[in-house]
Amino acid sequence: MLKISDIQVVYNQTPILDQFNLDIEAGEIVGILGPSGCGKSTLLRAIAGFVELAKGEICLNNACLCNCKCFMPPEKRGVGMVFQDNSLFPHLTVAGNIAFGLTKLNKTERQNRVNELLTLIRLEGMGNRYPHELSGGQQQRVALARALAPKPSLILFDEPFSSLDKALSEHLAVEIRQLLKQQKTAAILVTHTQREAELMCDRYAGLEDVYANNWIETAA
């Protein structure tokens, strides 16, 4: 479903990812670990379309997202994102945040999809609250609902639990896995914490081990 072939990203003449390959199947959840600065976020940014490739190609569902000739803009890629600080819009309600990317739906369809997602993340009745009226874990679930809303085939998670405590992070890792599997959505989780990868992913590896195709399958 996602096919990353021989990519290289260059910042200020320094290659960060070089001859990097990764294939992900539909609905598969993959974890990437590794020391600070090794290029994990750069990989997600390249998939999302926030950095250009110096070499190689990224394809999603047989469509080319980018190579040396083409560059599909981020909003056209159909890739969802959940970040560390959840980046919810503070001036929009929970429902408004979830509905943000649903511009192609009419009002009724949009409302139905928002209600469906509020049920999925178990925040029914909280659609009118603002992000600051939610706990950190609830905010991260809303960020996930916002990413899931347009039904992307892939969601990128960049250290989504790093502002939460260990117990809540591990609880959310399991819960988010279940939600992704229910929605048949593939995901890449970037994290520093092996336990989160074990709980949320089907397989994981350090970025260096991805080059050698040396993955650890989880029991999740």
Ligand SMILES: Nc1ncnc2c1ncn2[C@@H]1O[C@H](COP(=O)(O)OP(=O)(O)OP(=O)(O)O)[C@@H](O)[C@H]1O
């Ligand atoms: N816009 C940029 N311009 C120049 N160098 C950059 C840029 N973004 C990242 N880098 C450098 O690229 C390298 C990889 O950064 P990246 O953010 O991908 O690492 P990471 O593995 O995600 O790190 P962390 O775990 O600390 O988030 C680092 O050395 C970083 O300083």
